[in-house]
Amino acid sequence: MRFLRALLAWLSVPVLCLLGLFLCLARPFNPDNTRILGWAIAHTGRCLLGLERPLDGYDNMPLNRPTVIIANHQHNDDLFLMGDLLPPRTVAIGKASLRWIPFFGQVFWLGGNVLIDRKRSSRAVAVIQTTAEAMTRERKSLWIFPEGTRSHGENLQPFKKGAFYAAIAANTPITMVCAEAYRSEARGRLGRRRPVRLRVLPPVETRDLSSDDVPELMARCHREMSQAIHEMGTGEWA
Structure with a gap:
């Protein structure tokens, strides 16, 4: 039963992306394409997995x-947990290899999202800087996984600097979304996934900060996210 649930959930992704491709072709690079598709994928995936996602602090x-x-x-299941949390006019940063995933890669690109090659760090920084300028000019928001890779339910990994440089350059706050530590294979009765709790922390303003403040800003956000993840894991729920 648990294998069937997972299979159906992940089979739904290319199907929904294929349908989303028509939306993206009708209005290419519209930043709300990703929000609409993310909502559909997340809700469908959680339903098929039997996954509950208690959410605190979305306000x-x-x-x-x-x-x-x-x-x-x-x-990878983070897609089902967080895909429907994007506010209006939000684009995401993803690794360049995503473009080769059938249907998903194409709608990711046509959704106005940003693909970067992390192996070419100077190029990645330039892309993020350009994205920050677009945020100001086009009033877009940006979604980034600052760890740069999956932690597989372990402790929060060190952050990369791109998100923090972008926030300061665009003079926008940083909003932290925290998911409690979970194992993707953890199942309850009838193969249903065990609930995974999420918490959205109050925004951290970057007004009056400069690039010199990036290390301190990174440390603060890492500390606050680590604390929230730990609290959810010990059953403390605001």
């Missing part, structure tokens, strides 16, 4: 001004 998510959203990245 902290800025909906009427740009923000840089950072989230901890544990498994």
Whole structure:
């Protein structure tokens, strides 16, 4: 039963992306394409997995001004947990290899999202800088997994600097989305996934900060996210 649930959930992704391709072709690079598709994928996936996602603090998510959203990245199943949390006009940063995933890669690109090659760090920094300028000019928000890779349910990994430089350059707050540590294979009765709790923390303003403040800003966000993840794991729920 658990294998069937997971199979159906992941089979739904290319099907929904194929349908989303028509939306993206009708209005290419519209930043709300990703939000609509993310909502459909997340709700469908959670339904098929039998996954509950208690959510706390979504009222902290800025909906009427740009923000840089950072989230901890544990498994591919994060797509089902967080895909429907994007505020209006949000684009995401993803690794360049995503473009080769059938249907998903194409709608990711046509959704106005940003693909970067992390092996070419100077190029990646330039792309993020350009994205920050677009955030200001086009009033977009940006979603980034600052760890740069999956943690597989382990401790929060060190952050890369791109998200923080982008927030300061665009003069936008940083909004932190925290998922409690979970194992993607953990199942309950009838193969249903065990609930995974999420918490959105209050935005951290970057007004009056400069690039010199990036290390301190990174440390603060890492500390606050680590604390929230730990609290959820010990059953402390605001």
